[in-house]
Amino acid sequence: MPNQKLSVVVTRRLPEHVETRMTELFNVSLRSDDVPMTREELVEAVKTADVLVPTLTDKIDAGLLGQASEKLKLIANYGAGVDHIDVHTARQRGILVSNTPGAAAEDTADMTMALILAVTRRIPEGLAVMQSGDWDGWSPTALMGGRISGRRLGILGMGRIGQAVARRARAFGMQIHYHNRKKVHEGIANDLEATYWESLDQMIARMDVVSINCPHTPSTYHLMNARRLKLMKPDAVIVNTSRGEVIDENALTRMLRAGDLAGAGLDVFEHGTQINPRLRELKNVVLLPHMGSATREGRLEMGEKVLLNIKTFADGHRPPDQVVPGTL
Template identity: 40%
Template sequence: MPRPAIFVTRKLPPDVEARLSRDYDAALSRADSLPSRETILAGATGKDGLLVTVTDRIDGDLIRALPETVRVIATFSVGYDHIDITAAKARGIAVTNTPDVLTDATAEIALLLMLGAARNATSAIATLRSGQWKNWAPTGMLGMEITGNRLGILGLGRIGRATAHRARAFGMEIHYHNRRRLDPKDEAGANYHADIESLFRVSNVLSLHCASTPETRRIVNRETIALLPDNAVVVNTARGDIVDDDALIEALASGRLAAAGLDVFANEPNLDPRYLDLPNAFLLPHLGSATRETRNAMGFRALDNLDAFFAGQTPRDLLTA
């Protein structure tokens, strides 16, 4: 029997592409540029499935325009807000994602952002690299210790719990808000807050780990920032649109917040350029899953889902059940 034909929108790790080429009739991406809608539709011609990434906007119009041959879309990501799941279900197209495998890598970045933001790393690094560091000073480049501080986690899922586990090593007191309270074993001593207002009021450091939904978009805004303690730190490894950029930039520029550590941005890679001028903004270019181990694991998880689908089985990470 002929191997299933798969269109791959971005260049993937070599080991993942090797398995793709072995098991599928795979049209791989060589240029690794962000594909346009037209490129995706052209690449999907005659294909049985698509392997896409978080950078690809697979909206309802695109899904409805896909060739009838396309039966499955596997995304190389945990998040799937870039795919119109409802439209895919209406077309009978299966959609899968890659949860679990990037938990530890993203939690590590959350801690890096916390420390970098709280310890004034952006300003300190700029001082060092520009040759302006002349001597040690008792009052120079002061930051905030996270040790013993209260960490508020918005979304205590897999990554949130992994972040909390690491933060406990710093003696941080863990607080969280979810739509539903977790079992005590999953809380691991964390303090539950039934609403975000209560959580924000106690969060010296606020770490965002919730999904992007209509309810969470711009949930960090002027009103909720006003609830945070003075000199709080905001960390985001979730999705950029959870944050109202105008409100966060205003709070950082005015000193209402001590700092922010951001790995994700609205409209990335076209982040709001005002962030670049803020010495108390510690910024990374979406590095949450950027380890060799994790990117391989993401690719293999996506391929496991494709293997199951074409074998007539239910994929482990099916989103359109």
């Protein structure tokens, strides 16, 4: 759509710099309140916009897309994950979908390591003691955790984030193992000294720490189900900074409560904000409010990618980060 100022609807508050730049480039409708749009507001958005800029809190399903006008030609997602968007239906209706891959990889990998350390070294328990004022001094046996150096880390999903986690974990002296749809390039595997496991079952049965770094797709839903969780060693830890739906949360909760797993660090949850209340009661579980990508730098980079995708599309070209259904 060259030489035409596109109508763009943004569903959530974005960093100020990103909103300012969008206003300069496009005819933009911004969100005044930082709350998700209602279904009715989303329907109105897809009826009026040339471009929709949603986030993971917006359900862009077939029913919603069925109400879109012919104007809507691009869904420029603010975020890498597109499991909240029916990409196949969008394509059938001639609507392109783009995302922001890689923008939050380093930040999410940092948070993965933070969770591994928090769980294995019992950091939240230490914080609770200090904040309560009950600390009465150092003790040889108080709050003893585990050393991560020398431990086996099994990474489930060896994309940008998985590889970034591997680089960090290797620096901490961990042994790197991974399961992926296919092996990574030999040079990358050699640099990371990473061992590939074709069998997920065999890998997780031998790991001390398992990190979930794969996207949520129909094939990864409950990939870590009750059966697989039971394969893990009782002294193992599981960390998830990807999508909550990859783990059967109820099964995980039962195992943690029974002492069949040593601990868990979770930044994402199967049912969004509806977290299993029994998880909150466990001292060996660290829960975070989906903070993996929450850095100023990462969120700005995500916005820049959204801008580039829209601008490229407006100039009559394919968005650089177009999502192709066959690759999901």
